[in-house]
Amino acid sequence: MSVRTRFAPSPTGMLHIGGVRTALFSWLYARRHAGTFVLRIEDTDRERSTEEATQVILDGMEWLGLSADEGPFYQTRRMGRYGEVLAKFIQSGHAYRCYCTKEELSEMRSKQEAAKQKPRYDGTCRNRTEPRAGVDPVIRFANPLDGSVVVEDVIHGNVEFQNTELDDLIIARSDGTPTYNFCVVVDDMDMQVTHVIRGDDHLNNTPRQINMLKALGATLPVYAHVPMILGADGAKLSKRHGAVSVLQYREEGFLPEALLNYLVRLGWSHGDQEVFTLAEMQSLFDIGDVNKSASAFNPDKLMWLNQQHIMRATPEALVPHLRFQLAMLGIAVDDDAKVAAVAKAQQERAKTLKEMAQNSRFFFANIDGYDEKAAKKNLTPESVPVLDAVHARLAALPDWQASAIHEAVNDVATTLNVGLGKVAQPIRVAVSGTTVSPPIDVTLEVLGRQVTLERIDAARKFALAA
RNA sequence: GCUCCCAUCGUCUAGAGGCCUAGGACACAGCCCUCUCAAGGCUGGUACGAGGGUUCGAAUCCCUCUGGGAGCGCCA
Numbered sequence: 173m174s175v176r177t178r179f180a181p182s183p184t185g186m187l188h189i190g191g192v193r194t195a196l197f198s199w200l201y202a203r204r205h206a207g208t209f210v211l212r213i214e215d216t217d218r219e220r221s222t223e224e225a226t227q228v229i230l231d232g233m234e235w236l237g238l239s240a241d242e243g244p245f246y247q248t249r250r251m252g253r254y255g256e257v258l259a260k261f262i263q264s265g266h267a268y269r270c271y272c273t274k275e276e277l278s279e280m281r282s283k284q285e286a287a288k289q290k291p292r293y294d295g296t297c298r299n300r301t302e303p304r305a306g307v308d309p310v311i312r313f314a315n316p317l318d319g320s321v322v323v324e325d326v327i328h329g330n331v332e333f334q335n336t337e338l339d340d341l342i343i344a345r346s347d348g349t350p351t352y353n354f355c356v357v358v359d360d361m362d363m364q365v366t367h368v369i370r371g372d373d374h375l376n377n378t379p380r381q382i383n384m385l386k387a388l389g390a391t392l393p394v395y396a397h398v399p400m401i402l403g404a405d406g407a408k409l410s411k412r413h414g415a416v417s418v419l420q421y422r423e424e425g426f427l428p429e430a431l432l433n434y435l436v437r438l439g440w441s442h443g444d445q446e447v448f449t450l451a452e453m454q455s456l457f458d459i460g461d462v463n464k465s466a467s468a469f470n471p472d473k474l475m476w477l478n479q480q481h482i483m484r485a486t487p488e489a490l491v492p493h494l495r496f497q498l499a500m501l502g503i504a505v506d507d508d509a510k511v512a513a514v515a516k517a518q519q520e521r522a523k524t525l526k527e528m529a530q531n532s533r534f535f536f537a538n539i540d541g542y543d544e545k546a547a548k549k550n551l552t553p554e555s556v557p558v559l560d561a562v563h564a565r566l567a568a569l570p571d572w573q574a575s576a577i578h579e580a581v582n583d584v585a586t587t588l589n590v591g592l593g594k595v596a597q598p599i600r601v602a603v604s605g606t607t608v609s610p611p612i613d614v615t616l617e618v619l620g621r622q623v624t625l626e627r628i629d630a631a632r633k634f635a636l637a638a
Numbered sequence: 639g640c641u642c643c644c645a646u647c648g649u650c651u652a653g654a655g656g657c658c659u660a661g662g663a664c665a666c667a668g669c670c671c672u673c674u675c676a677a678g679g680c681u682g683g684u685a686c687g688a689g690g691g692u693u694c695g696a697a698u699c700c701c702u703c704u705g706g707g708a709g710c711g712c713c714a
Contacts, residue, residue: 290640376709521676596673
């Protein structure tokens, strides 16, 4: 039987990197085994599910390239099917109507807590034969009373739960709508999911799901409960560090493959390798190799990986990303060749595309003044002769190419008997407004002769006045 | 409280009894390279939670403790 995995987020909060990682593991596993990856939106909680969160899931998955082979399926559109199974369960005695009120249940709970017991439903309505007037019943699954359930997990090994620890969970609310644990079971069965890969916060309700699956006579899937991702401080992932919408990472200038690379290395490794292409991840990843322990999110390493991926990408591949970031800065460019040239010049010196765009403004827009410290040091009366000499040499250059520019700048330094730095820095400040840019020859080539000469002229005037 | 899970540098990890005076990566510090910033190279410090076993030998196996996490909803 071929592998079928699924990612089943609920649109009650923004999809964040924790969710993305389980999605990635599921997707990778399906890819590795030429299987099918299903996307299912678990939106049975009408109160808390939002359109916006659903859109983030869809857009996020698309941005990351984690395309679904089937779906998205929405649980809210499968209500008929759930009702069918519910009826079957009641008929077969696997489920029953419970008329206990919320007040009664909460009283039961507080008594149990006071007695230092685990709160659980006591089964009062199991043997009730008559409805209770004025109470809309919920439906509970009649969990086996004795014996145990063993979850065979490829990451954690066999985990045994006693049925006496489990209680009769509610599978349909008093308004008739089915609940999470029940829908998951029906869906995983109907969608013929072979491998359930999800966060290990679900390990505890897996035995209940297995009991229901058994009651349905379904084949059990293979389980893989992956460890959670913690915040940078080792505490639960929160908004302050990482629990933001995945799309936030696009805004921040991360490459999808870099984020995926970072995430795949959380709980998984392949020797000493740190940088993985998408193709490598697909061929090397195996869910059984995933660690058991939770890991903390480390923004620095994500940054480093992003830079590694930027460096290894072809300039052409960076074009759309850089354009996106330039557009965010209000810079519209239609010259893809120039964007590629800039990307090529900058790809070694930016940790994010956002940073690259910020540092590349001067290639596309006029500079608005000079950095104060930079000008004070480099655009002085003493630098005027340098700027003059450079201007003259560059104006006379037959070919506007980095190699020729390099030679010209070197010549000026030699002629004036100063270090290359004394020449390159004033030019750099003149054309970029700052002391930081790619190598000066490359910078000028990309900038073009006309703009270069204009800016040197302007800088010369500024230096004279200083 | 009960049940379940987890435990190697600050962080991500290698390690499946001798190859470990514990390896790699991020971060940090220093040096080199150098027209700036980077990238790159080299060097450095820091870890097997504690205690008991098993064994000729334990980071690796077992037990206890400690610490962390999850679940126990008419949430998912």
